Amino acid sequence: MxxxxxxxxxxxxxxxxxxxxxxxxxxxxxxxxxxxxxxxxxxxxxxxxxxxxxxxxxxxxxxxxxxxxxxxxxxxxxxxxxxxxxxxxxxxxxxxxxxxxxxxxxxxxxxxxxxxxxxxxxxxxxxxxxxxxxxxxxxxxxxxxxxxxxxxxxxxxxxxxxxxxxxxxAVKTDEEIARLSKVAQIAERSIAAALAVARKGASELDLARAFHAQTVQDDAFPVLGCIGFGERSALMNVQPSDRKLRQGDVIRFDVGGRCRHYRADIARIATFGEPSEEVLRCHRALLAGVERACELIRPGVRVADVFEAAVETVRREGIGHYRRNHVGHGIGIDGYDAPSLTATSDEIIETGMVLCIETPYYQLGRWGLQVEDMVVVQVDGVERLMATSGDLTVLSP
Amino acid sequence: MxxxxxxxxxxxxxxxxxxxxxxxxxxxxxxxxxxxxxxxxxxxxxxxxxxxxxxxxxxxxxxxxxxxxxxxxxxxxxxxxxxxxxxxxxxxxxxxxxxxxxxxxxxxxxxxxxxxxxxxxxxxxxxxxxxxxxxxxxxxxxxxxxxxxxxxxxxxxxxxxxxxxxxxxAVKTDEEIARLSKVAQIAERSIAAALAVARKGASELDLARAFHAQTVQDDAFPVLGCIGFGERSALMNVQPSDRKLRQGDVIRFDVGGRCRHYRADIARIATFGEPSEEVLRCHRALLAGVERACELIRPGVRVADVFEAAVETVRREGIGHYRRNHVGHGIGIDGYDAPSLTATSDEIIETGMVLCIETPYYQLGRWGLQVEDMVVVQVDGVERLMATSGDLTVLSP
Missing domain, CATH: 3.40.350.10 (Creatinase/prolidase N-terminal domain)
Incomplete structure (x- = not known):
């Protein structure tokens, strides 16, 4: 049920x-x-x-x-x-x-x-x-x-x-967790399908078509499909255009469909060619922020403490001025379930919550980076619903 | 605009x-x-x-x-x-x-x-x-x-x-009509893609995957995807299941995606093998109802008169007890725009309206038949937005 x-x-x-x-x-x-x-x-x-x-x-x-x-x-x-x-x-x-x-x-x-x-x-x-x-x-x-x-x-x-x-x-049943796990992995497979067509001259729309084709192949419905290259990866809600892929581009995915009514919302980054030192450093910092949040999350922890730890980690690890309104949110039959992981929340983490943990960072005109994982809170900590890590994928042009 | x-x-x-x-x-x-x-x-x-x-x-x-x-x-x-x-x-x-x-x-x-x-x-x-x-x-x-x-x-x-x-x-601009025409034809191509995989043992879900894959290939988003075989074609909102295609089945599509925010909603019927006399007769009557409505529609005509003519035609041509609440509706950025083609409407047809004209008929446990076309009202009558006719398609098992 x-x-x-x-x-x-x-x-x-x-x-x-x-x-x-x-x-x-x-x-x-x-x-x-x-x-x-x-x-x-x-x-x-x-x-x-x-x-x-x-x-x-x-x-x-x-x-x-x-x-x-x-x-x-x-x-x-x-x-x-x-x-x-x-x-x-x-x-x-x-x-x-x-x-x-x-x-x-x-x-x-x-x-x-x-x-x-x-x-x-x-x-x-x-x-x-x-x-x-x-x-x-x-x-x-x-x-x-x-x-x-x-x-x-x-x-x-x-x-x-x-x-x-x-x-x-906010606290999911086993059936809900099973559905969320499935749709999260459909989103990951869809990212892989999109990256499989990422070659020089391919457009954001080409990747979006491959992404959604995999989503419908897996019996899910497209909902969120933000896929951007280079300077467009810095647009937070980027909608796929005919912008062509060029060497050195960051590719940002903030994506997820709906399967048996349950939503996915995950983010992954690839670069087309070797990333710059700055991109590497910032991505590592953002990933460290997500990792820190995941280490901390367990039943009884204050959501606001998770927020603070994630933001502090990103700052310490490479983006000194990092600012966010939230570092994640619940997900379920709605794309934004409780709790919202903000600085001012008085909510407490509970067993059975399913959360999107995310640390996006946008540099307008340059690139946007983002790691977003879906996790379920267990008695002793989080279990990832993902099959892939948030590591940066480097594609050879 | x-x-x-x-x-x-x-x-x-x-x-x-x-x-x-x-x-x-x-x-x-x-x-x-x-x-x-x-x-x-x-x-x-x-x-x-x-x-x-x-x-x-x-x-x-x-x-x-x-x-x-x-x-x-x-x-x-x-x-x-x-x-x-x-x-x-x-x-x-x-x-x-x-x-x-x-x-x-x-x-x-x-x-x-x-x-x-x-x-x-x-x-x-x-x-x-x-x-x-x-x-x-x-x-x-x-x-x-x-x-x-x-x-x-x-x-x-x-x-x-x-x-x-x-x-x-309710009265569309040229840009809206162009978008509606495009998304209507995407729905038709998606039906063709689904019928291309309709062989013995294929499931409703197999056809749905092929349908939606074509829709996303054409840069539209899946919305409406009612695809039913045999007795399931009589379920008005049928959601694709693992029901397998069998000889003699009616296949009903009531479908349409969203492209550049504009919606399609069309219906087509195929049979897997030769249709029965009864299916042929009923389908011909339903198609005649749509044709009659299309003949009648022009600026200044009362919507209620279109309703009455369509229902009367279906009755005369083969389904004597045919009953409907409406025989169509406007379509645009919403799937149900004005006017609604009902018996009690006091609305008048105007140039530039885009309408879905439909005559569905459901026989529970047996089959459902439906013709639904999208048309735009011009000064001298309707122009179809469709590339295909509402004729019954007979597939060879």
Whole structure:
């Protein structure tokens, strides 16, 4: 299961919540396993998961009739499903013999609500939650919906809960770690595929095509594809262009796709020809910063201490004036999960967190360097999710 | 330019607006050319475009310091840029010699606001809009931000404007039509690439990999990839599985990527071996429905009449009980632009609209059939953006 149920329930007790409602694509999938495509590819379509606290009822998915096939075809651990809106599919029990079609037929027979909000109100009402304290993931609703909900559930206390979901998602389950490990390694293979076409005159776009081709070959979807050469490697969000590879160029990758809904975000550096002394020194310093952070990270450590140690290491090892807002962040079904590794954070590292540890450094007009690894926090320290090291790769022109 | 400036200004006059503010990723890119990656790949990061009515000031982009490289590197027609938040990039004029680095250096020297909303308030204030009627694209803001904005601009009238942007985007500019035409044909080539690997024992996933590989080869990003065999072709949002291709299977594609931010959404049907009489008849009826809609569509025609004609045609030509909520929709930088081709719409077809015309039909447990073409409305009728017809493709096992 993706959901860290114990952590969710503990937080609900702490906040005295009788139920929570997931509304964003990430939280709906996280809570139920249900990937509601329309809300993932556009803003507007609504799907929810209502999750009462233990003993206060059964969890329930609320989604449009037009998405019930995805409910039927996916591995979902929430059994109750409530639908809204019309969608026409012909179906007869004599034809619908396979389990997915059978389940879809069954789902289509349920009572149909007029719209998403009415279905949500009905779900909360049927669960006896009209006077309850309910945490609502406020980010996925459309403007005005929260007020409509308050009007239709006047005796309930509706509290914003995006922060709760972010807190719960910060500590990953085994299934999540397996998915993150897989997608991290897909990103590494995709970098290797891109470097395989890095020859004189190849463009950033040539490398990007090779990168994404490997990503889709491995059943992942392209998301982040910053690939830059030379002076363009210093552009933090560099989008591949027709800039051609030249001897002496730094090549910076800050990349990662999505596989089974989970994200990768890693960075690697290559040079086309021997690197300058300065590039070597700076890269070594940045790598040392990541290594130092990884040495330090274990359950109970303050995130702010990790930040300080990483930045101090980079400064000592070669970039005296190094400055960063953060040296990493959680990653999961969202590309930026908690915690954020900043100087001012009061968060504490916990077992099961999956983190991107990164020390980018940009010299405008010259080059950008970056090491970014994905790691999982174990009881006694970090375990890398990577198959490759952050060492600089030197390509022969 | 992507923006249909005349249509925007006409609507602003009609609604007596002194300015509009774009907030969603789609509308920010549409209004300025600026693709603010973080808001495209996650929910939360904020970028805006403030667009005063003609004579009332200059348009302005509001975005985070961490995205200024994208401003510098993209073809953007809004010159003013206001930034917020810290991001560290080393830069010296002696090094930043290329135009992109130079521009980034210049952008980084501008006054830095503490957060997105403060920057937006400052932009509106500096434009003399504190007592103005301002249309705000309410969907891209985070919960609570609209109330904060009202508090900080107590004399302004802030009106929801997502509908205005949807209205303006419905009639495409030449640049948009060129992009939509390109991405439609990428989808067609990707279907051809998928069919090239359709042999006995190939899986839906095998076809999906070939499909997406072609899409990324053509510099597009995978978005919609519904590819189903046999009974799975009847699942409306079918996600590719390891289901193997068998003789007699229908293969349904409902697919399309994103290229230069513009979306494709097309559908095609193949059969693996000779189709049954019933499949042939139903497919012919669905194709006739699309053809009839295309014959009828021209400027001034009621969308509801197109709906009725398409459904009636499908019924007359072979599926007597055919039912649909819509027979198509606009497409552009969003996958569902206006208009929606429904029975109850009061919208009128206009020159320059780009539409997906579709007549899907699903028989649960048996097969799903669908024809979906992308067309642009010209003065005297529709022009197809497709290189292929909606005819059924018969593959020899």
């Amino acid at each position: 993706l959901l860290n149920k114990d952590r969710l329930h503990a937080r609900m007790v702490e906040l005295q919540l009788d139920a929570v409602v997931a509304t964003t694509p990430e939280n709906v999938t996280y809570m139920s396993g249900f990937w509601a495509m329309p809300q993932w590819i556009r803003r507007g379509p609504q799907a929810y998961v209502v999750w009462p606290s233990p003993g206060k009822g059964e969890p329930e998915i609320v989604t449009s009739t037009a998405t019930l096939d995805l409910v039927a075809d996916q591995q979902i651990w929430v059994e109750r499903v409530r639908r809204y809106g019309a969608f026409h599919v012909d179906g007869h029990p004599d034809d619908a013999k396979d389990p997915v079609s059978q389940r879809l037929l069954e789902l289509q027979e349920a009572l149909n609500h007029s719209d998403a909000l009415s279905a949500l109100v009905a779900a909360l009402t049927d669960a006896g939650l009209t006077r309850a304290r309910i945490g609502i993931d406020e980010i996925g609703l459309m403007p005005g919906q929260i007020d409509m909900l308050k009007e239709r559930l006047p005796d309930a206390s509706l509290l914003p809960a995006a922060g709760l979901f972010r807190h719960v998602r | 992507l923006l249909n400036k005349d249509r925007l200004h006409a609507r602003m006059v009609e609604l007596q607006l002194d300015a509009v503010v774009a907030t969603t990723p789609e509308n920010v890119t549409y209004m300025s050319g600026f693709w603010a990656m973080p808001q495209w790949i996650r929910r939360g990061p904020q970028a805006y475009v403030v667009w005063p009515s003609p004579g009332k000031g200059e348009p302005e982009i509001v975005t985070s310091t961490a995205t200024l490289d994208l401003v510098a590197d993209q073809q953007i027609w809004v010159e003013r840029v206001r930034r917020y938040g810290a991001f560290h990039v080393d830069g010296h004029p002696d090094d930043a010699k290329d135009p992109v680095s130079q521009r980034l250096l210049e952008l980084q020297e501008a006054l830095n606001h503490s957060d997105a909303l403060s920057a937006l308030v400052a932009a509106l204030t500096d434009a003399g809009l504190t007592r103005a009627r301002i249309g705000i694209d309410e969907i891209g803001l985070m919960p609570g931000q609209i109330d904060m904005l009202k508090e900080r601009l107590p004399d302004a009238s802030l009106l929801p404007a997502a509908g205005l942007f949807r209205h303006v985007r």
